[in-house]
Amino acid sequence: MVKFSDIKGFVFDLDGVVTDTSKYHAEAWGQLATKLNIDYPGIGDAVKGIGRMDALELILKKGGVENDYTPEQKEALATEKNTNYVQLIQNMTAKDILPGMADFLKSLRDNGYGISLASASRNAPTILAKIGLSDYFTKTVDPANLKNGKPDPEIFIKGAQLLNLDPSQCIGLEDAVAGIQGINAAGEVSVGIGDPQMLNKAAINFIDTTQVTLDNIKKAMA
Known part of the structure; x- marks a missing residue:
C-alpha cells in the first residue's frame, strides 16, 4: 500500500x-442525437468520462446507424457536437468551479505538490481560462x-510523466468509472468523487468535492 508520504503529485480529470x-x-x-433522430434519454451518463469519438459511436449504435456513416462523416458529426458544446461553455465563470476545489488546488500548490490535468476534453484550456484556473494547470x-x-x-501515465514522477507517486482524481479504471491500471492511487457504489473500484471515495482535502486524503491513506 502506498503511503501518503510517497505522494508527490496529483493528476486531475x-x-x-x-x-x-x-x-x-x-x-x-x-x-446531435435529436438531429439524427436518435432517442437517447440516458445520454449524459452514457458518455461521461469517455472521448469524443467513443461517445459518438455509443450514440450511433444506440440508433442502430453506426455503419451508416463513413469515418469522415463521423468526424464531421463529432466536430458539430463540439461546436455546439463550445457555444454552451462560453458563459462559464469562476462560479462554475466545484465547491472546495479552488481551495484544494491552492493547498496543493502551497505544499509543493505537482499538479497536472488528464482530461479527454480538447476544450480543457478554454474551460480553465473561463473559470480562472489556468495557472494551476x-x-x-x-x-x-x-x-x-x-x-x-495512457492519459494518467502521461499526466505523471508531465510531473516527472512515477505513477506510484501520484494520486488521480476522477468521477467516472472509466477514469477510475484508468487510474488503477496506471498504478496511481485512485480518488473517486461521487456515488461510492458506482465508483467502488476507487482506493478512496468522497461523496462530493467538498470532502476533497489533503487532510482527508491523508486520513484515508493512513
Whole structure:
C-alpha cells in the first residue's frame, strides 16, 4: 500500500472533478442525437468520462446507424457536437468551479505538490481560462496525442510523466468509472468523487468535492 508520504503529485480529470461541464456535454450530444433522430434519454451518463469519438459511436449504435456513416462523416458529426458544446461553455465563470476545489488546488500548490490535468476534453484550456484556473494547470495532457481513451491508463501515465514522477507517486482524481479504471491500471492511487457504489473500484471515495482535502486524503491513506 502506498503511503501518503510517497505522494508527490496529483493528476486531475476536469469534468465532474474541477468543474461540472457534463451538463453542457449532455446537451450538446443531445442536440446531435435529436438531429439524427436518435432517442437517447440516458445520454449524459452514457458518455461521461469517455472521448469524443467513443461517445459518438455509443450514440450511433444506440440508433442502430453506426455503419451508416463513413469515418469522415463521423468526424464531421463529432466536430458539430463540439461546436455546439463550445457555444454552451462560453458563459462559464469562476462560479462554475466545484465547491472546495479552488481551495484544494491552492493547498496543493502551497505544499509543493505537482499538479497536472488528464482530461479527454480538447476544450480543457478554454474551460480553465473561463473559470480562472489556468495557472494551476500548466501541465496538461493533450488528448489529441493519445492513442487510447479511458479506461486505458495512457492519459494518467502521461499526466505523471508531465510531473516527472512515477505513477506510484501520484494520486488521480476522477468521477467516472472509466477514469477510475484508468487510474488503477496506471498504478496511481485512485480518488473517486461521487456515488461510492458506482465508483467502488476507487482506493478512496468522497461523496462530493467538498470532502476533497489533503487532510482527508491523508486520513484515508493512513
